[in-house]
Amino acid sequence: MHDNIIPMLGVVTDIRTDTPDIKTFRVEGVNGGKCFEHMPGQCAMLSVPGVGEAMFSITSSPTVKDYQEFSIKKCGCVTEWLHHMDVGQQITIRGPYGRPFPVDDALLGKDLLFIAGGVGLAPLHSVINYVLDNRSKYGKVDIVYGSRSKEDLLDLPEIQSVWADPASDMKVHLTIDREQEGWDGHVGFVPNFVKELDFHPDRTVLVCGPPIMIKFVLEALTSLGFEKTQVYTTMELRMKCGVGKCGRCNIGDKYVCKDGPVFRFDELDELPAEY
Amino acid sequence: MMKKLPLEQLPAFLKGISETKTLVAPVEKGGQVNFDLWTEDSTLRLDVLKTVKSAKGAFFPQVEDIVHFQMQGKNIDIHPAEVLTEDFVLFGVRACDARSFELLDRVFLSDPTDPFYAARRAHGTVVTLACNRPEETCFCTNFGIDGADPAGDLSAWMTEDTLYFQANTEKGAALVAGLADCDDGEITETQNSIREILNKLPLSNLNLTGFEGDHLKERFDDPRWEELSRGCLGCGTCTFVCPTCQCYDVKDFDSGNGIRRFRCWDSCMFSDFTLMAHGTNRPTQKERFRQRFMHKLVYFPSNNDGIYSCVGCGRCLEKCPQSNHIVNVIKTLGVKEDA
Numbered sequence: 001m002h003d004n005i006i007p008m009l010g011v012v013t014d015i016r017t018d019t020p021d022i023k024t025f026r027v028e029g030v031n032g033g034k035c036f037e038h039m040p041g042q043c044a045m046l047s048v049p050g051v052g053e054a055m056f057s058i059t060s061s062p063t064v065k066d067y068q069e070f071s072i073k074k075c076g077c078v079t080e081w082l083h084h085m086d087v088g089q090q091i092t093i094r095g096p097y098g099r100p101f102p103v104d105d106a107l108l109g110k111d112l113l114f115i116a117g118g119v120g121l122a123p124l125h126s127v128i129n130y131v132l133d134n135r136s137k138y139g140k141v142d143i144v145y146g147s148r149s150k151e152d153l154l155d156l157p158e159i160q161s162v163w164a165d166p167a168s169d170m171k172v173h174l175t176i177d178r179e180q181e182g183w184d185g186h187v188g189f190v191p192n193f194v195k196e197l198d199f200h201p202d203r204t205v206l207v208c209g210p211p212i213m214i215k216f217v218l219e220a221l222t223s224l225g226f227e228k229t230q231v232y233t234t235m236e237l238r239m240k241c242g243v244g245k246c247g248r249c250n251i252g253d254k255y256v257c258k259d260g261p262v263f264r265f266d267e268l269d270e271l272p273a274e275y
Numbered sequence: 276m277m278k279k280l281p282l283e284q285l286p287a288f289l290k291g292i293s294e295t296k297t298l299v300a301p302v303e304k305g306g307q308v309n310f311d312l313w314t315e316d317s318t319l320r321l322d323v324l325k326t327v328k329s330a331k332g333a334f335f336p337q338v339e340d341i342v343h344f345q346m347q348g349k350n351i352d353i354h355p356a357e358v359l360t361e362d363f364v365l366f367g368v369r370a371c372d373a374r375s376f377e378l379l380d381r382v383f384l385s386d387p388t389d390p391f392y393a394a395r396r397a398h399g400t401v402v403t404l405a406c407n408r409p410e411e412t413c414f415c416t417n418f419g420i421d422g423a424d425p426a427g428d429l430s431a432w433m434t435e436d437t438l439y440f441q442a443n444t445e446k447g448a449a450l451v452a453g454l455a456d457c458d459d460g461e462i463t464e465t466q467n468s469i470r471e472i473l474n475k476l477p478l479s480n481l482n483l484t485g486f487e488g489d490h491l492k493e494r495f496d497d498p499r500w501e502e503l504s505r506g507c508l509g510c511g512t513c514t515f516v517c518p519t520c521q522c523y524d525v526k527d528f529d530s531g532n533g534i535r536r537f538r539c540w541d542s543c544m545f546s547d548f549t550l551m552a553h554g555t556n557r558p559t560q561k562e563r564f565r566q567r568f569m570h571k572l573v574y575f576p577s578n579n580d581g582i583y584s585c586v587g588c589g590r591c592l593e594k595c596p597q598s599n600h601i602v603n604v605i606k607t608l609g610v611k612e613d614a
Contacts, residue, residue, distance in 0.1 A: 004387035006342050006355045049344035049351060049534045050527050075552035090351045092344075238551050240525045243387050246541075247522030248549060250570065251556075252491055253577035272495040272569075274556050 004243050007047060007092035010035050013067065015087055019152045022119055023083055024059065024071045027093060034068055035093050040103050040126040041234055041262045044095030045242050046070065047078065048085075054078040055239045055257070058096065059122045061129035071122040071154060097242040098261045101127050101206060101232060103134075110204040111139035115217055117190050117209025118147050121154045123234045123261075124208050132168055144197065146175040146190040150183045173197060191216035194224075201225035206232045211275075218265065228265035235261045235275055251275050278440040278454040279461070285438060289366070290315060292450065296400075297363035299333055301326050310365065321367050321433065324410055325590055329518030330372040333365045334395045335379060337515075337540050341391065341525070344534040358394035364450065366402045370425035371415045371588040373403045375518030377426075378586070381579050382521050400446045403427035405462075405469060412589030414478035414602065420586060423469035432462040439465075478602055483583070485609045486572045494573050495565070499607055504564035506597040511542035513591040513600065519571065519584045522548075543567050568604045 014026035027046075029035045038044070038058050047053030054076070060069035074083045082091075101107065112131065116124050131138050143163060147153045153174065164172040175186040175193045186193060190213055201224055207217050214233055221231060237249040237256045249256035252271040268275075280288055292298050293313060302311045303318040309326045310333055313319065328337075345352040376396075383392035403425035406413070415422060424430070429447030432439045439462045442448035473479060486494070514520040524541035527534050541548065543566045549555050557563050575584035591600045 005389070007353065009351060009353060049346060049536065050529045052527060053525060053536075079552075086349075089349045092351065092353065236551070237556065238549050240523065240538075243389075244385075245382055245389060245521070245523075246525070246538075247543060247570075250543075250566070250574065252495070253574045270492075272492060274495075274562065274566075 005094070005241060007045065007053075007094040008035060010046075010091050010093040012085065012087060012089045012091060015085075018071060018154050018156075019147075021074045022071055022152075022154055023074075024069050024155075025082060026067050026069050027091070028067045030090070033066060036096060038062055038068070038096035039100035040130045041101035041123055042096035042098050043242075043257075043261060044068070044070075044093055044097065045239075046082070047092045048081045049092065051081045052078045053092070053240075055097070055236075055242060057123035057126070057234065057261070059125045061126050061133060063130055063133040071119065071125065073119040095242065097257055099259065101234075101262050103127060103130055107131075107204055108137055109139060111200075111202060112141045113199055113203040113205045114141070114143045114145075115190060115194060115205060115207040115209070116143075116145045117213040118152065119154060120207075120209030120213070121145055122208075124206055125155060127206060128163065128170075132163070132170065135169060140203075141170040142173065142197075142199065142203075143170060144173045144175070144190060144194055146177070146188075146193060148177050149180055150176055152176075189213070189216070191220040194220045199224060201227075201230070204230050204232075208234050228269060231265045232262055233265065233268075235263060237275065276456050277459050277461070278442075278451040279457040280438045280440070280451075280454050282433070282436050282438060285319075286315070288454075289313060289319070292364050292366075295362075297361065298366060299363060300366040310368075313366070319367075321404060324369065324406060324408060325412075325588065325593070327590075327594075328516055329375060329588065329590065330365060330368045331375055331379060331518050331521075333363075333399060334376060334392055335383070335521060335523075335540075338537055339391060339539075340535050340537045342536045344536065346534065356391070358390050359398050360394070362398045362400070364400045364402060366404075367431075368401055368403045368425070368427060369406055369588070370403060370420050370422045371413075371586040372518050373401060373426045374415075374418070374420050374586045375588075376401065378519050378575075378579075378582070378584055379521055381582075400429070400450060401427035402429045402431060402447070402450065405430070405432045405465065407433060407465070407469060409469065409472050409476060410589065411477055412592040413473075413476055413587060414481060414589060415587035416473055416476070416479045417481045417483060417605075418583055418585060418587050421470075422473055423466040432465050434462075434465055437461075478587075478589075481602065481605050481609060482611075483572075483605060483609045484611045486576070486583070486605075487581075487611075489577075491573055491577065494608065495569060497608060500561055500565045503604055503607055504561040504599065507544070507560045507564045507599045508597060509544050509546060509560050509563060510596065511544045512594050512596065514542035514544055514567070515540060516590040516594050518586055518588055518590075520567075543570070564599070568601060571601065572604070572608075 010027040016024040240246040244255035244258040298313040300313040340356040383389040406422035428444040571584040
């Protein structure tokens, strides 16, 4: 009866350093296995008692059977603490929260375009691997991903060995903001790269990144002929309860924790521009 | 059938309740009247119309523990806080605060139900009291609330020498089962006199038509928020005296003997309410002020069958140090522009 606001125990069984400020944490229940089932795009509240609790998107795909992973950028109290802990540390976890990407509904059979910037790849990572594990249910897949530098590209080993592998039948387009020694790939910001790649506007798009990137990506897509009804994103606001009661993530008549975090752009148009 | 109790027997009646149940009533402490534990030594103030804080704390306390943690090395023990298991009586609630419980129910009892709030609601019996002397700051009538006919499990009317009770639920009836029966007509005069005052109150007929219908973005983008919010100190007093404000914070406190995770009232008027590592989506007091009133007058109704999240208790009118209150907002934005 308590379970919507009372957390359960989780154990951090693996910590991977992805970039200078992003680590990926593997979390299992105390007796092994996943703490709960989720769908791509859903979030969970992680906490370190005494430090605080914060909402994170679940990075791993639901098709991973034994654990959940969270790619977390160091930027505040809780994340700072998480970045300093060791494997074997217990944390608390509750969830899953929110409306997922419509992977078994509106995305089925569609040609997909994923656009991510920086740690914004984290929530899309779950969808991409879900699509990969159910590859025949979806059409063409392109992934555009950019970061400040090559060191800041999240999950680069997995991107290169799995997503970019011809067997995956997905195309990966990487870019970094500025020229860098040892990088012979594309250089430039994500929105311009999207325009250059000139995607056909029949794609269904999933975009996540810094707000400024999302804004210009949307402009780029519009110039290519995309409609807002084809574009999904996931939002991040301060949250405390995760169940639409504490009031923090209220935007218009929506609560991002339960009505989102995934929204289609035409749905966002209905809301006050306060996010 | 109504029941009645001579006023001089009220202390004995309350003592009888308090022998088996926790009794919470408007009592005076340190010069302020608030809903608090009643004992024989309490100074009961049924004559005071508006407690400083509303009665919501009986169901949604200002601070309450939700979980305790014990940390041992890398391990954590989780001990959820207990939900209330004992019955209590909340006595002397006015019609406006009684309505606020229905609004809070829509938040805390909607899926997923809040276990702490739900337990308090299940174990609480609400005894309301009609408002003999509604004040100039009262504007409950705008929200369909009748100070002469308050809701609750048991409604009460007070005359110079008698308390009359009307049970609305079995819980309410059980409290007054031992009292003498009386005729419904005995409170008619009291009710008429209350309604006569209510009709004459300066804020009894506010125009809310501007908030009706689907004009969420228009209302949000209204340029007059700038002027309305000017002077707002962001002190949050309105929120803390408000019977319907229900936003909360969750915090951890290391007691030295384990960690208490508690929740406490919070205010969207505070600058850090939505502050994240990368900044805030409501950078100035204008956005925070707008959020509070848009939520009460537009967002909440949009999700709750058109019901406003204000009960017109008027506490914020009395307590706002700048007189930047909801009635100003209603008077400015409530009038349909094209009407």
